[in-house]
Structure formats: C-alpha cells, structure tokens
Amino acid sequence: MTTENTSAPASASAPVRFDTKIAVLLREDLETWQRLNVTAFLVSGLGSTAPEVIGEPYADADDTAYLPMFRQPVLVFEGTKESLTAAHTRALGRGLPVAVFTSDLFATGHDGDNRAAVRAVPKDQLDLVGLAVYGPRNAVDKVLKGSRMHP
Secondary structure (H helix, E strand, C coil), X not given: CCCCECCCCCCCCCCCCECEEEEEEXXXXXXXXXHHHHHHHHHCCHHHHCHXXXXXXXXXXXXXXXXXXXXXXXXXXXXXXXXXXHHHHHHHHXXXXXXXXXXXXXXXXXXXXXXXXXXXXXXXXXXXXXXXXXXXXXXXXXXXXXXXXXX
C-alpha cells in the first residue's frame, strides 16, 4: 500500500494530498461525550498496526519533547445505524483494517471486557456505534459512501 503523498512538497499554503485516508464513522445519535470517547478508542490502534501513519515526535522551542501524532488528518463522518453496517461490510469486503466500537462497550470497564463483548456477537449482528478505517483514499471513500462529514 502506498502511503506517500502524490503532491509536490507542501509549502505553508499548499496542503499535502495523501494517497491514504484515516476515517472515523460515528452513529449520528451518539451523545457528545460518546462521540469523543468512541473516536479516541477507534483511532488508538492505528499506530501499532499501521506505523506509517505516525509522524515524527514534536518539540517546542525549548526542546521539550512531545509524542508523535498522525502524519495526516483524521476525517470524522457520521451516519445512521444502517450506514455503519453497510460501511463495515464494505470495509471488510475490501480487506481494509477496521476498528469497531459497539454499544456494548459503553457498559464495560476495561480492555478485556471490551474484547469479550465484541467476541460474543457475530459480525453481522454487531450493534455498531462507530468504526475507523484506514487505506487507499479511493477505497475508503467507497466504504464511506452515503455518510456525511461530522458537523
């Protein structure tokens, strides 16, 4: 998978266009705190499974070191329960890396319980409230078909 951008080097006014896309799709009926929590959880696995998405560490003018972050934007979308199910099916069908967050995870207290809650439900019966997907820009766009940018 190509992860480099296809544009000339970016200047301060020219944005970089990446060949890949990181996207989060949230169910439209979530509370604000749930949207933030789900987004944070969904993108947390990308750096360990797709290290090319992580940029270089940061430092301020005093040389204080800060953690690296994604090297490209994370685009956040929203949609209906049905659009999440459709996007999930399309992402799996394309073999793209996917993270899922189900409604059951709001009632769990730690990682082991989270994994057990997802493991207990067949993929076509997951009550998805969010998913994250990473891959070639065009493939991710097709996965998100019918979704809209988060307001």
